[in-house]
Amino acid sequence: MKKLFIVGNWKSNKTVTEALAWLEKFKSLNPSYTSEEKEVIICPPFTLLSDMKKYIDENNLPIKLGVQNVSPFAEGAYTGEVSAREAKDFVTHALVGHSERRKYFNETDKDVLAKIKLLLENNITPVLCISDIKQLEYYLKEDDILVNNADKIIFVYEPPSAISGGGTFHAANTSDINTNSAEIEKMIGKAIITLYGGSVNPENAAEIFGLEHIHGGLPGQASLDAEKLMQIITSYNG
Numbered sequence: 001m002k003k004l005f006i007v008g009n010w011k012s013n014k015t016v017t018e019a020l021a022w023l024e025k026f027k028s029l030n031p032s033y034t035s036e037e038k039e040v041i042i043c044p045p046f047t048l049l050s051d052m053k054k055y056i057d058e059n060n061l062p063i064k065l066g067v068q069n070v071s072p073f074a075e076g077a078y079t080g081e082v083s084a085r086e087a088k089d090f091v092t093h094a095l096v097g098h099s100e101r102r103k104y105f106n107e108t109d110k111d112v113l114a115k116i117k118l119l120l121e122n123n124i125t126p127v128l129c130i131s132d133i134k135q136l137e138y139y140l141k142e143d144d145i146l147v148n149n150a151d152k153i154i155f156v157y158e159p160p161s162a163i164s165g166g167g168t169f170h171a172a173n174t175s176d177i178n179t180n181s182a183e184i185e186k187m188i189g190k191a192i193i194t195l196y197g198g199s200v201n202p203e204n205a206a207e208i209f210g211l212e213h214i215h216g217g218l219p220g221q222a223s224l225d226a227e228k229l230m231q232i233i234t235s236y237n238g
């Protein structure tokens with residue numbers, strides 16, 4: 001049976017009140033999967049981590065938390081940044097290299113490698129978003145950190161053109177998803193966990209998660225709705 005990994009990327013959305021209402025709703029849907037079968041990780045804005053962690057712990061919900069970003073530097077005089085060491089109080093996972101961070105915040109390949117290094121040092125699992133194979137070629141040429149730590153990283157194939165926009169979902173086609181994920185694994189040269197991101201929703205999740213080289217998904221927009229996320233989680237059962 002294939003273990004399913006679902007990483008919900010909330011992006012820049014939700015206040016504390018809204019996040020707690022989401023958790024209430026999620027709890028009311030009686031999540032019945034075990035963390036051995038399915039790993040569900042929510043990546044909210046930093047401002048929600050403390051309240052969400054408290055609620056999840058108190059209610060024993062099968063949800064882990066991740067951050068959407070960390071500083072490329074260790075702690076210190078870096079105004080506005082949150083370091084991996086600080087994030088560790090709240091999270092087990094962290095998104096790295098998301099195309100929106102590259103597009104709007106000028107994040108570079110070099111930053112991505114620095115962040116991965118700091119995350120691994122702090123035992124946080126990097127969830128590495130790869131927009132295209134060329135990016136991965138650069139990482140592999142620069143550093144052996146990905147290959148040496150392949151079992152501690154979650155890889156995500158996420159073509160920017162497939163990310164939902166304006167309420168519309170338009171996922172990449174399934175054969176491209178499977179081929180590119182297989183290519184990522186081939187380039188790493190070891191068995192890895194590979195997810196797909198870009199317009200994952202309750203209608204397409206089962207088909208995508210059933211692909212040979214895919215172990216789950218990174219829904220953004222759909223994860224903002226607890227019911228939709230639960231439908232995604234329960235759409236596929238190995």
Ligand code: PGA
Nearest residue numbers: 163164198199219220221
């Ligand atoms: P989307 O976002 O599911 O809304 O396309 C995915 C992502 O960008 O992480």
